[in-house]
Amino acid sequence: MVRVTIDERTLEVEAGSTVLQAAERLGIDIPTFCYLKRLPALASCRMCLVEIEGQRRLQPACATAITDGMVVHTNTQLIDETRSSMLDMLLANHPLDCPICDKGGECELQDMVMAYGPRASRFRDAKRVFHSHDIRLSPVIIMNVNRCIQCQRCVRMCEEVVGAVALGTVEKGMDTAVTGFEGSLASCDQCGNCVEVCPVGALMSFPYRYKARPWDLVETDTVCPHCGTGCQLTVGTRKGEFMRVRSKVEHGVNRETLCVRGRFGLDFVGSQDRIKRPMIRRGGVLVPVSWDEAGDYLRRRLSAVAGKVAGGLASPRLPNEVLYQFQKLMRTAFRTNNIDCSSRWSTPFDALGPLVASFYTRAPLEEVIGNDCVLVVGGNVTDENPVTEYLLRDCARRRQTGLLMLSARPSRLDADARAVVRVPPGGEAQGLAAVVSGLGAAGQALPGDVFADIGVKTGRPAAAADSDDPDRLAAALLEGRSATVLVSADLLRSPRARATLYQLNNLLQVLRALGKGLAMQFLFDRANQLGAWDMGVLPTALPGLRALADDAARATLERAWGAEIPSEPGADFDAMLELCNGKRVGALYIAGSDPMMSCPDRKFVQRALRAADLLIVQDAFLTDTAGLADVVLPAASYGEESGTFTNNEGRTQKVCKFRESALEARDNLAIFD
Template sequence: MITLTINDKEVSVEDGTLILEAAKQAGFHIPTFCYQPILSRLASCRICLVEIEGQRKLQPSCVTPVMPGMKVQTESQDVKEARIGVLEFFLSNHALDCPVCDKGGECELQNMVYKYGPKKGEFTEKKERFHEKDYILSPVIVKNSNRCVQCLRCVRVCDEAVGRTMLGPMGRGAHQEETSFLKSYMDCDQCGNCIEVCPVGCFMRLPYRYRARPWDLKSASTICPYCATGCRMDIQERGGEYIRAISKFGKGVNSELMCARGRFGFDFLNNEDRLTKPLRKKDDGTFEEITWAEALETIKTNFKLSSPERIGAIISARNTNEEFYLLQKLMRTVLKSNNIDSSPRWSSDAVSAYVTACGINEGGTSIADSIDVDTVLITGSHISDENPVTDYLLRRAFDTRRIGVIIASPRAMKLDSSAQMTLRNIPASDGTLLKAVVAELYTAKPEAFKGVTGLTKIKTLDSATLSKDCGVALDDIKATTGKLLKSDQISILAGTEYLRFPESLEGLVFLRDALRALKKDLKILPLLDRCNQRGAWDMGIHPAFTPGYEALEKEGLGCDRMVQAADDRQLDMLYVICENIAGLYPDAKYAVSALSKLKFLVVQDVFMSETAKLAHIVLPGAAFAEKDGSFTNQEGRAQKIDSLLPPPGEAKTALEVIAAIGRELDYGFGPSTADEVLAEIREATSMYREVEIDTARNDSALVKGKPAALRIADFLGKKRFDDVEAENKPSLPVPVVKVKPLSFKLVTGNHLFYSGTIARRSHTLRNLVSGPMVEVSVADAERLGLSDGDTVRVKGKYHEAILTLKSKKGSRDGIAFIPENFTEVGLNRFLKRGEGIQEVTIRKI
C-alpha cells in the first residue's frame, strides 16, 4: 500500500495504481479523453494533467503511478488553466457542428467544454478540414474526421481488443486522421466498438444517423439475445421503434465491448414480418386470424385429448429463466409429462454428458477467473465467430498478462494470432485429440496417477495412434502436454462441438480427471451459442432432470426422440416456443415429415418460421426487449433483463401464454409474473436460492451448485461412453474418417454476423453478409482453381446449393464450412439422421 495526499486528503492505494485511479477512489473526478482502462496507455490528450508538488511541469495522471508521500492537486489554478488550454486546442480544429451531430447531448467534448470552458476561443486560424461530407466506412460505420480529437481510442480498441487493426492514424500532428487503409470500405468484424469508444461524433452508426437525439430516447437495461457471453447493453427506442443498442463502460462482463450481432442485430425487433395475431391453420393449408380465447380453447381441448407420454414441449434457449421454469412446471405438474427439451441441434444425452463433463451442475465459473490463469485451452469452438466478446476478453488477457492460449479447431480463427499453439484437428475428433494429450500426460508423469480411481482406462491410450486419428502431429501434442505440465492454473473452454459430437466428451472428461490428478488448479468454462442455454438447463428444460439438475426417476423424451416419436406416430401433441425444429434439426426432410404427422402442433414464435408453417395454431410471441426476467449466461451468471416496449399487436410473452394455458387446464396454476416465478425458482432450487440477480456487474450473481446434485451415475456412469452404442446411441453425427480427394467434410457452426432465426430477420446484419457462403482453406481454394467471391455449387448426397466461396488462411484442408442458419441454404437439408458428417463436393459454376 502507498499513502499519498490528493487535494489535501490522505489516500492509501495499492502499489502501481495510477494517480487517476487513486483520485477516483478518493472521490475526485479527473476528466479524460484518451484514457481507456481496457486499452494500452497513451497520454496524448493531456486533459488529465495534475499538479504534483516538487515537479516543475504538470503530469498526465493517466500514466503516472502513485509514489509514497506524493502531494497531488487536481483542481489548482494551474491545472484548471491547462485544462482550458487543452480544450481550446481541441476546439481549434473541431468542426463544432453540434446541431447536426449524432453525438450532441452525449458528447464527452461538449460536456467537458460546458463544464470547464473555454467560454471563448482565441484561435483565428482556419480550421483543418479533412473532407466536406461524411464518408461511409462500412455498412454500419460512417465517419466525420473533422470532429476528431485524436485520442486514438478507435485505433487501439480495433487493434488491442478486437484484433483486426483496420484503423490507423494517417498523417501527422493536426493533419492526423484516424481512418481505414486509404479510407477504403472496411471488410472487418463490423463490431462498432470504434463507435462506442469514440468520445465525439467522429465514428457514427450508419443505421442510426440523423434518426434521434439522445435525450429523446427511452432505454432499458437488458442482455444481448445472441450468444451466451451475456453482454449487458441498453436498448433504446424512439416513437415505438427500436433504434439503438449501446454498451456502457464498467457495466456487465463486456464493459464497453460488443460485437456486430449485439450492437446492430437488435433491429429484428422492428421487422415488419413480426407475428401480431394468433393464427389457425385452415383445411386448405392457409392461416386465419383468431382470438386468444379461441386459440387457448383449442389448445386446452387438444391437451386434454392426449395422454401425458404423447405430449411434448420444446422451448428455444432464447427465453427467460422464468419462462423455462413455468413451462417445465406446466409440463411436469399439470400435464405429467417429462418430454421437454431446448434444442433440436443436439440430443438430450449429449446435454447430460456435457453438463457433467463441464461441471455446469456444480455452479458458475466467472470468465474473469477463467482467463486469469497460466494456460487457456480452447476446444470445440470457433470462439472468434461464436462468442466474439469472449474472444476480445481473451485477447486482452493475452496482451496484458501473456497468458498461454492453445486453440484446437479445424478452422482458423482470429484469435489464432494470440495463441501460442494452434492445433488443426480433423472435424469431430476433439475428444481424440484430448485423449492423445492425456496419454502424453500419463507418459510424462505416471506416478501422479497412482492410486487415483476411475483413471484406469487412460493407461491403455496410445498417443501415436490417437494423434493419427485426429490429424495432429505427435510433436504438437507433446508440446501441448509440455505447456500444460508447466502451468499451475489451467482453464478449458469447451464449445458446442462437444454437444454436436458427444463421443468427444470422453476425451474432455479424461483430460479433466488427469489434470486434477496432476493437482492442477482447473476451471472449465462452457462456450455456448444461445443467450440463455445454460439457464434452460438450470431450469430443468431437459427430459432427464428438473431445476437444479435433480435427476428424474423416469426420463422423458428429448427433442431428437420426440421427433422420432412423432415420426412413429407415438407423439400426438407438441408445444414449441420460439424454436425452429424444421430449420435446425440435422435432417430437414425427416423433421418436416415427422412434424407433419403430429395431430396437434402449436408454435409460439416471433416470426413465421419453417416450423410455425407446419403448425395448427401459431401464437405471436415476444422477443427479449419485450420481456422482464433473467438470463443465465455461459458462466452461470444470472442477469436481469428489463422490457422496454410491449410486444407488437396482440403478441404476448411466453410467460403469459404458459400461465394462461396452465390456468385453462388447472384453475390454481401459477404464479404468473416474472418476479413471482423467480421467487418460486429460488425456493425450488438451491442453485438460485442466494443468487443476486445481476443488474450491473457482480460475482455474487454466479449460480451455486452442489457437486453431487446430479447423480452422475445416471448419466455418465450408466451410459459411460463404452456402452453408448448399446443403448440410446446418439443419433447425431458420428465422424467419418475417410476423405476422398476433392471432397470436403461438411462442418457447421455460427457465422460472425449470423447465428440463428432472429439474426436473419435483422436488416442490418443481412447487409453485412453478401449472401450464403461456404468457407474452405486457401490451399483448397487454390487446388480447385477458385478464388474468393466465386459462385460455386456445393453438392452433397442429399442436397445441393449455390453459394459464394470464401477462403481462409490457416484452416485445415478438406473441410467445408457452411453456417447453420441461412434460410436459403438450410444446412440441415444436407444432413441425414444417423449418418454423421456428410461429404460434399465443390465446383465452380
C-alpha cells in the same frame, strides 16, 4: 503500499498505481480524452496534466506512477490555463456543427469545453476540412473525420481489444486522420466498439443516425439475447420504439464492449413481420382467430389425441421463468418427459451430466480466465462468443495468461496462443486423448492407478492425433499452477460428442490428480442454454439438473406441483421427430424455436412435423416451423417481457422489458396459464 497526497487529501494505494487511479478513489475529477481503463496509458491528449511537487513540468496523471510521499495538485492556475489552451487547439479545427451532430448532448468535448475551455477562441484562420461529406465506412459505421480529435481510442480499441485492426492513421501532425484501408473497413467485425468509445461525433452508428437525441431516449439496462456470454447492454427507446443499443463503462461481464449482434442485432424487436393474432389451420390454410376461439380449438384437438404421446421443444433464448413453466406444463398437463431445449443437437446427457456435476465452474469469467493456462477446445470463439474472445485476448496480452487452442477451426486467438493444436473435423476427442497421454508421460507426480481408473470409467480412443503439438500443449498445462478449460458448444453438435465429453472428463481428472486449480465452462452460443438445463428442459433431468430417476427429487416436485411426474426417461428432439414419422405423436408443442431453420436435414424435419397429429407453435414471428403448425400462438418477443437469463458463468441476470407487445401477442407465461 505507498502514500500520496492529492489536493491536500492523503491516501494509501498499491505500488504501481497511477495518479489518475488514486484521484478516482478520492472522487477527484481529472479530465481525459485518450485514456481507457482497459488499455495501457497513451498520455497523448495532455488533458490530465497535474502538478507534482519537486518536478519542474506538468505530468500526465494517467501515466505517472505514484511514489511514496508524492504530493499532487490537480487544480492550480497553471493547470487551468493548460487545459484551456489544449481545448482551444482542439476547437481550432473542430467544426461547430453540434446542432446536427449525433453526439450532441453526450459529447465529451462539449462537456470538457463547458467545464475547462476558453470562452473565446484566439484562432481566426479557416478550419481544416478533410472531406465535405460524411464517409460510410461500413453498413453500420459512418465517419465525419473533420470532428476527430486524434485521441486514438478507436484505433487502439479495434487493434488491442477486438483484434480486427480495421482502423489506422494516415499522414502526420495536424493532417493526421483516422481511416480504414482505402476508405473502407474491409477487416471490420462491425462491432461498433469504435463508435462506443469515440468521445465526439467522428464515428457514428448509421442505423441510429438522425433518429433521436439522447435526452429523448428512455434507457433500459438489460442482457443481450444472443450468445451465452451474457453481456450487459442499455437499450434506448423513443415513444416505445427501439432506437439504439449502448454499453456502460466497466459494467457487466463485457466491460463496455459488445459484438455486432449485441449492438446492431436487436432491431428485430421493431420488425413488422410479427404474428399479430392467434391462428388455426382451416382447409389447409392458417387463418387469424380470437384467443377464445384458439383456446376452444386447442381443447378439442388435444382431447382427440389424448391417447398418444406428446413432446415439447423450447428455445434456450427464452427466460428461465418461461422455461421452468414450459417443462412443468409438459410433465404435468401433457404427462410426458419428451422435452428438449435444442433442435440443433441431441445432448448425450449420460456423458454430459457427470462432467457438469463434477467440474462446471459457476464463477465470473474474468476470474476463470485469470488462471495460469486457458485451454479453448473446439469451435471458433470469434464467431460464437465474440466478447469472450476480447476478454481472452486481454488476458493473454496484459495478464500473461497461457492461451492454448485445440480445434478443427482457425481463430483470431491463434495469434496470441502459446500452443495451437489443429485437429481434423471431429478429431477433438483424439486430440484431447493425446494431451492426456502427454500429461501422463511428463507428469511424474501422478499415482500409478490414475490412468487405469480413468480407462475403467470412460474408455479411451484407439489412437491419438498423429502430431507433436499435443505434447507442447500438455507441457504448457504442466507448467501452470491452475488451468481453465473452455469448451465450445459446437462440440455438442458433433456425432462424436460423447467421445469428446469422455476425453474432457479424462483431461480434467488428470489435471486434478496433478494438483492443478481447475475451472471449466461451456461457451454456449444461445443466451440461456445453461438456464434451460438448470430449469430441467431435458428428457432425463429435472430442475436443478437432478436426475429424473432420483425418486426423492421427483417426489419433492410432485408435492410442490400437486401432480404426478412420469418416471420414464423422455425422448430428445431427434427421437421425437422419429416418433412423429412413426405416427406415434399426438401433440408436439414448440415454443420460440424454429427447427425447420436450425436442423441440418430440413426435409426430414418437415416430414416429421407434418406427421404429428397436432403441431402447436408459440412464437413472435411466423417462422418456417410456424407455417406448418395447426395452431399458432403469438408470443411476446425479447424486450416485451421481463425475466432472467443464466449465462455461461452461471450468473443469473435480469432481462428487462423495454417495449409493449405487438397487437394481440401475450407474455409466454400468460399463454401457458
